[in-house]
Amino acid sequence: MSRPADPVDSYLLRVLVTLVTERNVSRTAIRLNQSQPAISIALKRLREIFDDPLLVREKGGMAPTDRALALREHARRALGEIDAMRADANQFDPASSTQTFRIGSPDFMAAPFLAGAVERFRQEAPRARLMVQPLGAEYDYERALAQGDLDVVIGNWPQPPQQLHLSVLLEDDVVCLMSSHDRRAAAGLTREQYLAARHIVPLPYSQSQRGVVETHLSSLRVVRDGCVVVPFFEMAPYLLVNTDLVFTTSRHFATHFARTLPLTLSTPPFDFPRMRFYQLWHERSQHSPPHRWFRDLLSHAARRVAQSIQ
Numbered sequence: 001m002s003r004p005a006d007p008v009d010s011y012l013l014r015v016l017v018t019l020v021t022e023r024n025v026s027r028t029a030i031r032l033n034q035s036q037p038a039i040s041i042a043l044k045r046l047r048e049i050f051d052d053p054l055l056v057r058e059k060g061g062m063a064p065t066d067r068a069l070a071l072r073e074h075a076r077r078a079l080g081e082i083d084a085m086r087a088d089a090n091q092f093d094p095a096s097s098t099q100t101f102r103i104g105s106p107d108f109m110a111a112p113f114l115a116g117a118v119e120r121f122r123q124e125a126p127r128a129r130l131m132v133q134p135l136g137a138e139y140d141y142e143r144a145l146a147q148g149d150l151d152v153v154i155g156n157w158p159q160p161p162q163q164l165h166l167s168v169l170l171e172d173d174v175v176c177l178m179s180s181h182d183r184r185a186a187a188g189l190t191r192e193q194y195l196a197a198r199h200i201v202p203l204p205y206s207q208s209q210r211g212v213v214e215t216h217l218s219s220l221r222v223v224r225d226g227c228v229v230v231p232f233f234e235m236a237p238y239l240l241v242n243t244d245l246v247f248t249t250s251r252h253f254a255t256h257f258a259r260t261l262p263l264t265l266s267t268p269p270f271d272f273p274r275m276r277f278y279q280l281w282h283e284r285s286q287h288s289p290p291h292r293w294f295r296d297l298l299s300h301a302a303r304r305v306a307q308s309i310q
Contacts, residue, residue, distance in 0.1 A: 010079065014032065014079060015046065016054075016068075017072050018031050018032055020054070020055070020072040023064065025040055052065055076148060091289065092293055094128065095125065097125050097128045098128060099129075100129040101130050101131070102132075102149065103130070103151070103152050104133045104141045104145075105153065105155075106233060107134070107232050107233045108202070108277075110255075110305065111256065112305055113301050113302060117300075118130065120297050133149075133150060135206070136205055137203070141206075145280065145281060145282040146282050151285060151291055151294060152279045152291075152298065153280045154279055154298075155277070156212060156275050157210070158209075158210070161280070164280040165280065165286055166279070167278060167295065167299065168278045170277040170302045172251050172309075173250070174249070174268060174272035175248070175250070175254050175267065176194075176246050176267070177237060177246070177248075177254040177264075178245075178246055178266055179242065179243060180262040180263055180264045181242070184266075185264040189268065189269050191269040194224070194269050195222060198227040199226050199245065200226070200239055200246070201224075202232070202233050203229060203230070203231050212273060213248050216273060224248075227245075228245060236249070237254075237257035240261075241261055241262055248272075251309060252305055252306070252308070252309045255309050279295060279299075
């Protein structure tokens with residue numbers, strides 16, 4: 001019996017999924033660690049197989065056709081089945097893995113956390129790849145976890161989504177970070193001073209969730225004056241140095257920057273609940289050996305951060 005022709009292999013399926021998601025040949029090449037000409041050739045082949053342009057040019061970029069969006073969902077399911085068939089249910093060797101692991105996270109944990117995670121990642125899985133996706137109010141991280149675009153999301157919302165698996169990485173006090181030149185820092189802000197002060201606040205990174213600080217202040221029916229809004233948490237400390245601004249954040253984050261900048265930690269006048277940083281993941285990866293290894297790696301990095309501030 002002759003072998004049936006099969007025009008679609010797993011490589012083309014991965015290119016299809018990534019192309020439709022990224023809507024850009026160059027970004028697809030980067031994500032798949034391929035050359036741009038190789039992705040262009042694969043796109044041409046996919047167009048021939050499915051007799052559809054798949055991606056069409058529009059103002060500002062490219063848009064997937066309806067056929068491409070439907071094919072992406074079929075391809076995702078097929079790739080999931082292929083990966084499950086290839087995976088050993090009990091063994092995972094990080095040293096030989098070429099897998100790409102993807103984290104979704106704001107930069108609200110100090111840099112030593114990610115540095116510790118990358119250090120161990122490179123030691124144990126030198127051939128694997130790590131990608132960090134910033135979260136924003138428009139980014140649907142729950143869908144990204146469900147569809148496999150992310151493996152883990154790091155959050156600290158007071159009410160994490162109940163349908164996702166969770167493990168706590170770090171619990172931390174809330175403090176005020178201020179310039180060392182600010183006379184209010186040494187004595188600590190009173191309630192009246194805190195509410196009268198000008199604050200640095202980060203942009204919201206979820207449409208449906210408020211952060212710990214805003215949630216608690218809202219429960220007390222008080223509002224702070226967020227006169228400077230920044231897109232990144234790690235930008236805030238540098239804006240405090242020669243100003244009268246206040247940044248309310250976690251102790252480990254504040255401690256990290258107070259060690260290198262002329263900044264002072266101050267106890268806030270409100271009894272904020274402790275910040276709880278956790279990792280979230282979808283049921284699809286609950287029992288996956290590579291994902292269990294990766295989650296343990298992140299937990300280990302968080303424990304090192306906790307030990308550094310004790």
